[in-house]
Amino acid sequence: GAGVSQSPSNKVTEKGKDVELRCDPISGHTALYWYRQSLGQGLEFLIYFQGNSAPDKSGLPSDRFSAERTGGSVSTLTIQRTQQEDSAVYLCASSFRRTLRRASTDTQYFGPGTRLTVL
């Protein structure tokens, strides 16, 4: 079946502008994650959605960052008043996770990412 898709693949914006990044998870996956990856760095967790539970926003770096997930499927990550330090690749992943806490593989499958450049 289709994998995780993200759009746009590349986004160049000016400092101070707002941007929206979209993620379509694998159909049937209950969990959705957003990560940020700067050049040559590891993955930085941003936010996690699981079913109808309240999202885990513990990784969001500032209140300029927000995300929503509509209908338990598509998610949008919004960055307001972008700064140059927001430049990175934003990766979305989804997994099939039956419960909030489950001792299972819970493998995350990643989308191709959105490369954000803030000038």
Add this chain to the structure above:
Amino acid sequence: GQNIDQPTEMTATEGAIVQINCTYQTSGFNGLFWYQQHAGEAPTFLSYNVLDGLEEKGRFSSFLSRSKGYSYLLLKELQMKDSASYLCAVKDSNYQLIWGAGTKLIIKP
């Protein structure tokens, strides 16, 4: 704090064997993942270990020692296409993944 340590970069020769180590200090442990990430691409799942021992999957094997907070990824019969970054990630007590910075593996002919 929580920490995942991996070598930044390794070089190996085509056809050889390479071992990429990962040590971790996390609040709890509920499994360890290895992912492969080619330059400019998304990470792809390679292996998962939750019990001590070796998991073999074709040319790739992954080992875990929970008492030592240690894992390694073993790649045999290296091919040029194995040039990539290899990411180690640990699922902590909250079932969240903590990611290492990755090891860039360079394969030379």
